[in-house]
Structures are given as C-alpha cells and as structure tokens.
Amino acid sequence: MAILETLNLSKSFGSLKAVAGLSFDVKEKEILAVVGPNGSGKTTLFNVISKVLNPDDGTVNFDGHRIDKLPSHRIAHLGLARTFQVPAYFKSMTVEEQVRLAAQFGGRNSHDPSATASESLAFVGLSDKAKTPADRLDIYGKKRLMMASAMAIKPKLMMLDEPLAGLNNQEVKEELGMVTKIRESGITVMIIEHNIRAIFSLADRTIVMHKGEKIAEGSPPEVSKNVQVVKVYLGEGYF
Numbered sequence: 001m002a003i004l005e006t007l008n009l010s011k012s013f014g015s016l017k018a019v020a021g022l023s024f025d026v027k028e029k030e031i032l033a034v035v036g037p038n039g040s041g042k043t044t045l046f047n048v049i050s051k052v053l054n055p056d057d058g059t060v061n062f063d064g065h066r067i068d069k070l071p072s073h074r075i076a077h078l079g080l081a082r083t084f085q086v087p088a089y090f091k092s093m094t095v096e097e098q099v100r101l102a103a104q105f106g107g108r109n110s111h112d113p114s115a116t117a118s119e120s121l122a123f124v125g126l127s128d129k130a131k132t133p134a135d136r137l138d139i140y141g142k143k144r145l146m147m148a149s150a151m152a153i154k155p156k157l158m159m160l161d162e163p164l165a166g167l168n169n170q171e172v173k174e175e176l177g178m179v180t181k182i183r184e185s186g187i188t189v190m191i192i193e194h195n196i197r198a199i200f201s202l203a204d205r206t207i208v209m210h211k212g213e214k215i216a217e218g219s220p221p222e223v224s225k226n227v228q229v230v231k232v233y234l235g236e237g238y239f
C-alpha cells in the first residue's frame with residue numbers, strides 16, 4: 001500500500017520547471033531513494049510535498065489525506081517529517097529545548113514532550129549534548145539534531161534530504177544505522193542522497209530525477225543498469 005502518492009506534481013521558478021509533472025508513490029515501510037544530478041529538482045520535490053513551497057499543479061495524498069492544499073504544520077501533524085539539506089535550527093536554543101519544541105508543537109499527540117524529546121535524543125545519540133546550545137554542535141551534531149526534532153513528531157513518513165553529505169566515513173556508517181533503525185521502528189523513509197553506494201545498499205526502491213522529471217524507477221540494481229541514468233547521472237563503469 002502507498003503511504004504517499006503524487007500525481008502530476010509541478011513547480012516552476014519563472015521559466016524553469018524544477019518539478020515537471022511528477023507522479024510516483026512511496027509504499028508503506030519501504031526506503032525509497034530519490035537520486036539525480038544537482039539541480040534535478042529533488043529538494044524542490046521535498047519542498048512542495050512538505051509545503052515549504054506551494055506546488056503550481058498536481059495532487060499529493062498522504063496516509064489517506066489530500067495534503068497539497070494544507071499548511072505545513074497540518075502536514076506535520078498528520079505524521080510527515082522532513083530534514084533539510086542545510087541544517088536548520090534555532091541558534092540560541094539548547095539541543096533539548098529545540099527537540100522538546102518539536103515534540104510539543106509539531107507532533108501527533110505528544111502527552112509528554114520532555115519524555116519524547118529525551119527518547120528522540122537518545123535515538124540519535126545526542127543525550128549527552130542535551131544542554132548544549134545548538135550552534136555549538138558540529139555538522140554531524142546539527143544533522144542529528146534535525147533528525148531528533150523530526151523523530152519527535154512521531155512521524156509515519158520521514159523525508160531526509162542528503163543526510164550523509166558532509167559526514168566522514170565513520171559518521172556515514174552511524175547515520176546509515178540510524179536510517180535502518182528508523183525503518184525498523186515502522187517509519188517509511190524517503191531519502192535524497194548523492195552517496196549512491198551507501199544509499200543503494202539501503203534502499204528498497206529508487207526513483208531517478210533529471211530536469212524535474214522521473215526518468216527511471218525500480219530496484220537499485222535495475223536503475224543502475226538503466227542507459228539514461230548512466231548517461232545523465234552515474235557515468236559509465238559506476239558499478
């Protein structure tokens with residue numbers, strides 16, 4: 001069953017079609033990778049689904065609700081969480097305050113925001129940084145903070161925008177472990193990533209974007225053999 005479904009979703013910036021009539025779905029409990037060259041519209045796709053930006057056209061259904069006309073906080077309340085490519089956080093707040101805020105206002109029935117916050121911090125391994133101001137964290141810390149805030153809303157679908165970018169090998173390993181744990185806890189995952197080897201080792205299915213369109217869809221081995229995908233993105237001899 002699909003938890004998320006888009007039909008003909010479109011978003012232009014002036015004459016540039018960043019997302020051009022995209023239709024796809026995300027099955028419940030799968031890990032779906034979204035890959036493609038820089039500028040192919042991946043982040044814009046996340047932005048129009050989570051309503052950081054309004055789509056120009058098309059529909060989005062999430063968990064039995066049509067969400068493309070809803071404001072982003074309502075979408076979060078329905079259980080759709082996302083992280084950003086560039087860490088987004090409140091500089092002056094501590095790590096714990098920030099995650100508690102997400103639990104309190106972003107979430108689905110969090111009766112005890114403090115408990116939810118500490119669970120989420122433990123989940124990403126940031127419990128020992130609870131009292132640290134967010135802007136003192138390194139890049140990996142900031143990324144984990146964003147993930148903890150997203151987990152604190154108790155999502156059904158987690159959308160991750162380049163979670164591995166800027167991390168060292170050890171951190172990449174840990175982060176992949178976290179994505180695996182997210183899925184094991186019953187959350188569906190949609191993930192934009194350029195680290196193809198890493199993400200293809202994890203994903204059940206992948207869609208490939210190019211110039212706002214979906215040019216391929218299938219299992220990682222299938223799409224990595226696709227002639228057009230090799231041509232516009234992976235290059236010859238990638239695998």
Ligand SMILES: Nc1ncnc2c1ncn2[C@@H]1O[C@H](COP(=O)(O)OP(=O)(O)O)[C@@H](O)[C@H]1O
Nearest residue numbers: 013016018036037038039040041042043044045
């Ligand atoms: N807010 C914006 N205003 C104008 N152009 C944008 C905006 N956001 C993205 N774009 C353009 O839309 C295209 C797709 O960008 P983006 O979705 O960020 O791609 P990706 O995440 O695949 O690298 C790019 O050409 C980018 O420059």
Ligand SMILES: [Mg+2]
Nearest residue numbers: 042043044085
């Ligand atoms: Mg992007």
